[in-house]
Amino acid sequence: MKKIEAIIREERLPLVRAALEEVGYPGITVSAVRGHGRQRGVTQQWRGREFTVDLLPKVKLELIVADDAAQRTMQAIAENARTGAVGDGKIWASTIDTIMRVRTGEVGETAL
Numbered sequence: 001m002k003k004i005e006a007i008i009r010e011e012r013l014p015l016v017r018a019a020l021e022e023v024g025y026p027g028i029t030v031s032a033v034r035g036h037g038r039q040r041g042v043t044q045q046w047r048g049r050e051f052t053v054d055l056l057p058k059v060k061l062e063l064i065v066a067d068d069a070a071q072r073t074m075q076a077i078a079e080n081a082r083t084g085a086v087g088d089g090k091i092w093a094s095t096i097d098t099i100m101r102v103r104t105g106e107v108g109e110t111a112l
Contacts (some may be wrong), residue, residue, distance in 0.1 A: 001096040002070040002107065006061040007033065008081040008089040013059050019076040021028060023069070026112040029062040039086045058089065064096055 013030070020028065022049060034055040043052050065073050074091050082088055103112040 001099060002065055002067060002093045002110070003096050004061075004063045004065060004070060004073055004077070004093050006074075006077050006081070006089060006091040007035070007058050008077070009083065009087065010057055010059050010060065012081045012083070014060065015080040016077055019080040020063075020073065023072055023076045024108045025063055025065060025069075025073060027063065031062075032059050033060045037087065037090075042057070056087065064099060064112060066112065 006016075010032075017028075034057055036054055036056055043050055045051075052106045061077065063073060070093050074093065077091055081091075098107060100107050104111075
């Protein structure tokens, strides 16, 4: 099993969720987060003054999927989160040794 985590732009979430529906993901956790990458934030103007926003609002997605679905899931996220501009985000996968469904006590892939 793989845990897929992705940091994406907030406005791309509806497109990414629709794409994940098509690939058939088992479940998802979505969190509002703030941060920056190489761009170190953006400079904006308001009422004639410039100010720097160094922690930009993003969305963090967390999914646990079967090994054979990991690449397909990551590809769906990437294709729908991509704008081509700096700040599109990152996706990474980690190996999950075991998982347990709290309600039933099921362990392993049946708990997905």
